[in-house]
Amino acid sequence: MADSPPRIVRPLSPHLQIYRPLFTMMMSIVHRITGCALYFGTALLVWWLLAAAASPTAYALFANVAGSWIGRLVLLGYTWALLHHAMGGIRHFIWDSIHGFGPKERLLYAQASLAGSIILTILVWVIGLAVKA
Template sequence: MADVNRGNRPLSPHLQVYRPQLTSMTSILTRITGNALVLGGILITWWFVAAAAGPEAFATADAVLTSWFGKLVFFGSIWALWYHTLAGIRHLVWDQGYGLDVETAEKMGLGIIIGSVLLTLFTVIVL
């Protein structure tokens, strides 16, 4: 039967009213970094396949991956790897029932962001 009372239901919050929380943004970013890591893995696979295919194919793949664009992609992949790893550890902690209150969850989200940046810089500079 048709809902004749449609006008009395509340509307969803619009983007002008809704303020994204840190925990929702870190959750979305975890999904984005997971997909980005797949793309980085495809590039590395392309490099290995090109190495097996012959010198011409390898020269093309190597030129792309060692260019400024390739270095930028790998830098982003390093950050995505650290971010995704730390977010996975956070989810393991949450699965155990710890850190579920809002204050702790926000501190963990901020820790993931700061930690991933610091670990990325450490990886690039030291290694």
């Protein structure tokens, strides 16, 4: 048998315990988390549509669950996750056009996506509650 070359000892890649958490890093992680939350939260939309198509009793059950305080809290979180993920998508779309790669621009876009998602969530809920009343 031929002798194999000696194994090269390479340094290990640093992980989260080495890096100082940056705002842009946290927003990247939150973007992934909201994507997963939207995957599971879509079951709420399916339940709503199936309940509306099935019977008044099924829709009443959904309305009771969604209208409870915990149901509204989940819907509020789903609304924020949807808008935050969309704002992150807009940020990525800007990057796809080869703009905003500087450190100041990255931080500004990350802050804008967080602030925009919070403001839009409040706006959607205020309008929704005003229309309902």
